[in-house]
Amino acid sequence: MLQPGKLYKCKVVTMNKHQPFSKSRSVDEITGHRRLRRNRKADWSRRLVRENTLTVDDLIWPVFVIEGDGREEKIDAMPGISRYSVDMLVREVERMAKLGIAAIAPFPNVDLSRRNATGSEILNPDNLICQTIRAVKQAVPEIGIITDAALDPFTDHGHDGILQDGIIVNDASVEQITRAALLQAEAGSDVIAPSDMMDGRIGAIREALDGAGFQDVSIMSYTAKYASAFYGPYREAINTGGLLKGDKRSYYIDPGNSDEAMREAETDIAEGADMLMVKPGLPYLDIIRRMKDEFAMPTYAYQVSGEYSMIEAAHANGWVDGERVMMESLLAFKRAGADGILTYFAPRVAEMLKG
Ligand code: PBG
Numbered sequence: 001m002l003q004p005g006k007l008y009k010c011k012v013v014t015m016n017k018h019q020p021f022s023k024s025r026s027v028d029e030i031t032g033h034r035r036l037r038r039n040r041k042a043d044w045s046r047r048l049v050r051e052n053t054l055t056v057d058d059l060i061w062p063v064f065v066i067e068g069d070g071r072e073e074k075i076d077a078m079p080g081i082s083r084y085s086v087d088m089l090v091r092e093v094e095r096m097a098k099l100g101i102a103a104i105a106p107f108p109n110v111d112l113s114r115r116n117a118t119g120s121e122i123l124n125p126d127n128l129i130c131q132t133i134r135a136v137k138q139a140v141p142e143i144g145i146i147t148d149a150a151l152d153p154f155t156d157h158g159h160d161g162i163l164q165d166g167i168i169v170n171d172a173s174v175e176q177i178t179r180a181a182l183l184q185a186e187a188g189s190d191v192i193a194p195s196d197m198m199d200g201r202i203g204a205i206r207e208a209l210d211g212a213g214f215q216d217v218s219i220m221s222y223t224a225k226y227a228s229a230f231y232g233p234y235r236e237a238i239n240t241g242g243l244l245k246g247d248k249r250s251y252y253i254d255p256g257n258s259d260e261a262m263r264e265a266e267t268d269i270a271e272g273a274d275m276l277m278v279k280p281g282l283p284y285l286d287i288i289r290r291m292k293d294e295f296a297m298p299t300y301a302y303q304v305s306g307e308y309s310m311i312e313a314a315h316a317n318g319w320v321d322g323e324r325v326m327m328e329s330l331l332a333f334k335r336a337g338a339d340g341i342l343t344y345f346a347p348r349v350a351e352m353l354k355g
Helices: 027-031 043-049 086-099 128-139 170-187 201-211 229-237 259-271 282-295 305-316 322-336 346-354
Strands: 008-013 020-025 059-066 072-074 082-085 103-109 144-147 162-164 167-169 218-225 275-279 299-303 340-343
Touching: 059 086, 059 128, 059 346, 082 086, 086 103, 086 128, 086 346, 103 128, 103 229, 128 144, 128 170, 162 170, 167 170, 170 201, 201 218, 201 259, 218 259, 218 282, 229 305, 259 275, 259 282, 275 282, 282 299, 282 322, 299 322, 305 322, 322 340, 322 346, 340 346
Parallel strands: 059 082, 059 103, 059 340, 103 144, 218 275, 275 299, 299 340
Antiparallel strands: 008 020, 072 082, 162 167
């Protein structure tokens, strides 16, 4: 940091002689009248010049649901996060709506006895996710419900699609996912958010929704979903981690790629996506910025389970101030161009912002 009044030796190239020479100059001689610290001098001036802010309107709450009644279970890998039975979840969502949270994204932890190779339980109109949608919609109609149509909570191998001879078959998976999306729309879902990365799923879902009279049901595409190790704790939360055979690299994007995410975005938009999402969050801020700049679409970030748990773990060890890191990480998404964030911190942030 340059100190006013102090003289600094600096090299200057003169116009006529291209010979550098040393001369002592003060800060004002070096920077002219420009002093960037002037606006940082007080809380009021920092607030006045702040370019990005976080509000409850930016928050989507991803939440885990479990079968049964009156159940709330802690998740070891995600300190502070629970799975709720539908009745308990409805109470939580009422609280979230009062706090002003825009939308929820429920993910089901389905009993293992109902999982199989094709994830056929996803086609049961009374499955856990459809029950959740109906109960929340009835009790708290003002909050948005965003639901995933991927198969992973329902398959016994943990993949998002149908596994045949060691391969996730694209078109049969899209057919199943599309039928699931229709059931979720019938149950009252406001936004279908397919996280499976199968080719052609957005167009297929849009066509099916429109054909069934659900023109107003939106699609938020998991457009750039990366083959990431940051999803670990989520897999514990919905109990797919131990089941997963192999990995998801044949359908999620390789973490080395950025152009490919733009081609996914272009395709999803052409197929009828209303909103785009980038996942995970913080390690992929460059993708959010690029997508926002190139397509000017409503663009969302998913701060995933591993990101949440890393912050919590460092906080629990006394290594960082967890609350400040939470707020700073969320603000970073806004700065990168995100219009909203799916974050497990949503309830805590909403409470803080309120008060
Ligand atoms: C799968 C799905 C994943 C997440 C949500 N839906 C990833 C996966 O299991 O591969 C991750 C969310 C998180 O980590 O918070 N369709």
